[in-house]
Amino acid sequence: MRPDFWPALRSPIPWALLALAATMPFLLPNYYLHILTITLVYAALASAWNIVGGIAGQISLAHSLFVGAGAMLASALLVKLGINMWLGMVIAAAASAAMGAAVSFIDYRFRLGHLSFALITMAFAEMAEIYVTNTEFLGGASGLFLPKDKGDLLAFQFGGISGVYWIMLGMAALCVVVNFAILSSPLGYNLRSIRDNENAAQAIGVGLLRNKTLAMTISAVLTSIVGTIYARYLAFVDPYLLVSPVLTIEIVLFATVGGLGTALGPAVGAILLAPLGEILRGHLGGFLPGLHYFVYGLVVVGVILLMPAGVWPSIRARFTRKNAQEAKAS
């Protein structure tokens, strides 16, 4: 582990921010708390995807497969077989890990290039959607309807929006910390070397299969767990939302805008764009259909043009430059 990992974790700033975020259910009205909860879902998903897509440079478009496994499989196990959703979450996460490992193996076995890997994973995502919408056990095209959330924690019920918000806050924080830990560990160095030059990495002894599989498995497990919690929150588990490749595109967009390959960037991207999209639609959607999409698109294009490396790296670079100038001046 890099020496700055533990001091960074012990720093009071992230803990203070986390504590402040935890007070939001007491401060925000229902609608805005809902938007913040959705934002945390996307922050967690984008951070989990970043392990594979950002740090390892494998542009996976199959992550809706893992969200879907977490959401649909855990829900189906509960609704159809009466299996406790905590156990369902573990089973779904294990299934996601296995699928993630299989995807990595295919990538390694056939030495897929970046574009081929992206296309193959997209095909997996499409197949997953078709499979789920035609499988009765998983709810088919109609999806699944979960029992009412009565706040029974043992039954994977969190007592409504505030409970889910706190759980998602913890989950999003965990995903960011995992990113930070990977970036600070030998695994992170290996993944970055694979991202920058796969052949050179292999030549210096970096195990491609082992490292790629490890990254994909960690990412798939985290994604699947977020999927299960998100399904519990929505109560109606909709395959066209949770197994849709469009979901992956959104995750990739947030991670890219926030800053690929950085620990905080994907979460920052989600925190900026997810609420913006929701609030714009809420305020403009009833005024002129499609206007919110237009404004949202303009903002995304504007941010990408102004900060091509991503929002978080740009902010960090500006602070670093400023500090350096101040040090030089003094």
Add this chain to the structure above:
Amino acid sequence: MINRRTFTTGVSAAALGTVASPFVRRAGAADATIKVGVINSMSGSYAAYAQEGDPAFRYIIDKVNKEGGVKSMGGAKIELIFADDTSQPARCATEVRRLVTEEKVDMLTGTILSSQMLAISPVLDELQTPCLSVWAGGSRSNWLYTLGYDYDRGYAKTMADFAIWLRDKNGFSIKTWSPCYSNYEAGQQVNKHLLKRMGAAGFKTLEEAPLDTKAQDQTAAMIRLRSAKPDLALGLVTPRDGLLLHQARYNLNYHGSIFAGGTGGYSDLSLWRDLSPDIAKAVLTRNLFAMTGFSPSAKMPSMQAIVTELRDQAKLQRIGQAAIQSAQAARVLQRAIEAAGSRDKKALLDGFKKVDIKFGDPDLYVAKPHGVKFADDRLLEDGSAFFVQWMEDKTQQVLTPEQFANAKPRPRS
């Protein structure tokens, strides 16, 4: 001149303004209004329903307000607050939250198809706000009523009864059938009930031909039907899938089966424009029967009157099933509010139970021989719809229910 700093400041200010809006106090609404949140799918894959229905809905509510508002509330006006869920169920649930908690609406309505109904049900239960869906095929919340056709007693029963009617009353030789339906949530559900009803009626089920809703061409499904050659192909088909199915049928010149089903994929007037008149004439007027909730040629004065009014007074360009269904929703909403006589949400919910628009009432716009009245499951008691056949001049002849009929079914050719 706008430089990068000015642009960044402007974008930041706009974003801050939007994000800060929850903390900005809103001006209180006047007591003499009742606020209704309208969640329509104005963009996305279901937009066709909302874009046609929205003007008719607005017109009727506007008319109610001009004619003195809600009488039982001393002439209170109905104020509409619109939202677009972009045809996505989860966003529909988000809009319910926003309208109820931020806009403080008293009740909700909107296109709200079945998947959206499922998504908003837990939120309606949580926020305890009454809602009227124009299209949902069921209700999973005590707070939600719907004008949509029930999958079984609405769609499946109407279709199966029509098949039986063709066979038993009109001498059509129908022994076998193939399910041919849009392979999405509602299509699958209706098919499940159809399989039971058609089996019970003695029809032999052959190979299924589900229509891939993402496909750009339905030739594969039509080839399956051609090889199975059922006497009847039956199911729920969306307008887009219907268009592709009829195109494939024309290309393969297949007329070995009778095609029947609903709703938009068989009965929408846009089929004539999208298929082109020659293709439409070849396939729509031969061995094809369409289920619909509305037909301008039906023997129903109140339906014909609203069509004339929407065309001549409201100047609407598109008056199809969605426009009539939405106009009906506006009248149901008005009756429920009148019955409630207050803005109390429980009273408004009870208002739906008291809605009873009888056959012959000028406010009855949809084809319901038993009128518009909700059953205990919060769907309409009368789930029936028309079956029609197309004529070469793009008009329709109504075949069933018999009290609205103006023609006999065209023989198989």
